[in-house]
Amino acid sequence: MDKEVDPAVLAVINEKRLRGEKRTPVEIIARMGVFDAREKASEQAWLATGDNVIATIWAEFVSVGAGGRWFYLESLDTHHRLGGGERTALQAQRAKDRLHLLKRSLDGGLGLRAVLQTNRVAIADLESDKAAKVSVRVQDDQEWHVATWDADQKVAVLIRGPRGWLPTEEDMQAARARGGVPVAAPASAAGNASREEVQAAAMDYLTRHFAGYGYKAENVASQKLGYDIEVSDKKGATLLKLAVKGTAAGMTTFQLTGEERACAKRGDPWRLAVVTDAIGPAAQHKLYKSSEVDKAPGLESLLE
Structure with a gap:
């Protein structure tokens, strides 16, 4: 007003x-x-x-x-x-x-x-x-x-x-x-979180993100396909295959598995999805094509 x-x-x-x-x-x-x-x-x-x-x-x-x-x-x-x-x-x-x-x-x-x-x-x-x-x-x-x-x-x-x-x-x-912008509390949550908890938060964030646009986001991480989330449209057509990596304060690096490297080499629709501040209130993500993976901050194991 x-x-x-x-x-x-x-x-x-x-x-x-x-x-x-x-x-x-x-x-x-x-x-x-x-x-x-x-x-x-x-x-x-x-x-x-x-x-x-x-x-x-x-x-x-x-x-x-x-x-x-x-x-x-x-x-x-x-x-x-x-x-x-x-x-x-x-x-x-x-x-x-x-x-x-x-x-x-x-x-x-x-x-x-x-x-x-x-x-x-x-x-x-x-x-x-x-x-x-x-x-x-x-x-x-x-x-x-x-x-x-x-x-x-x-x-x-x-x-x-x-x-x-x-x-x-x-x-x-x-x-x-x-x-009304609050002063952020000390970033202690990340220090107490495990790699698994950060990854789970990243998966949840991306699942909710794509679901918010009306897409189906299926968690396939347990199948070791070289990606963790498969995004498809309402007709079932696969749009993206996301290899998900979550980062947080004190936990800013990650690696690609052998399966992920192999899947990346096959190209579209594979993407590396990096979720920063995965367990915090300001989580954001960025997608990288296989040809762009070396530009992803925090990646320790680059594509061969």
């Missing part, structure tokens, strides 16, 4: 809204290059034409630091809503998809195009109130970028404008309170 937005941020939004053409929230992202914008309107980030990443920036969570620089704390916890409480499977998937695109821009050294958005309900109720709708959405003329990504603290910092500036620790603490 407008009353939750910093006055400096709200002034920019209002000026942009009043000066620009009147467009709906869907029309705005469509004009920015989002294909099938109407079908994707409820998403929180988009990959637009030209491989441009567009992200919603909720104005209620934008903080203004030294020199008037804007920044935004992005929670890497995909399991809990902005205002607290457990996310539904769909909400969690949307959060994961958003983080995947943000990480993509970071890894590629690219900037973000942003839409600044205010909402008709209190920001804490955004994901839980069925009446929640966009109040105002405008395209930000300035580029944003992901400045830091701290998997241990479960937070990333998004900054508006040129690179080279970071908020102070005092600014960060105030922004955490503003956005």
Whole structure:
């Protein structure tokens, strides 16, 4: 809601809204290059034409630091809503998809195009109130970028404008309170977890991920086929054969078995699926083709 937005941020939004053409929230992202914008309107980030990443920036969570620089704390916890409480499977998937695109821009050294958005309900109720709708959405003329990504603290910092500036620790603490971003507890869970528990968490994460898109994800690890999960469509056609590897703090390396190496050499649809932070709240995954396996961080046994 407008009353939750910093006055400096709200002034920019209002000026942009009043000066620009009147467009709906869907029309705005469509004009920015989002294909099938109407079908994707409820998403929180988009990959637009030209491989441009567009992200919603909720104005209620934008903080203004030294020199008037804007920044935004992005929670890497995909399991809990902005205002607290457990996310539904769909909400969690949307959060994961958003983080995947943000990480993509970071890894590629690219900037973000942003839409600044205010909402008709209190920001804490955004994901839980069925009446929640966009109040105002405008395209930000300035580029944003992901400045830091701290998997241990479960937070990333998004900054508006040129690179080279970071908020102070005092600014960060105030922004955490503003956005309800909790301070991560010490990463002790991974230290107490076994390799088997991390792997089981990775398997569960990927099974739920693909099931969320309507695919069948069958655990075939016990059959020693060279892959652990077989993903198929509703007609039973095999789409992917995933060799799953989970990592966590203190457990960041893995190896490929002989069966996995042999299956990889046969090519599609085999993929290496690496799930990072498998037992934590910010689990993410990346798929590697057999020709890309040597690029997978943490792999100790490369394809021969």
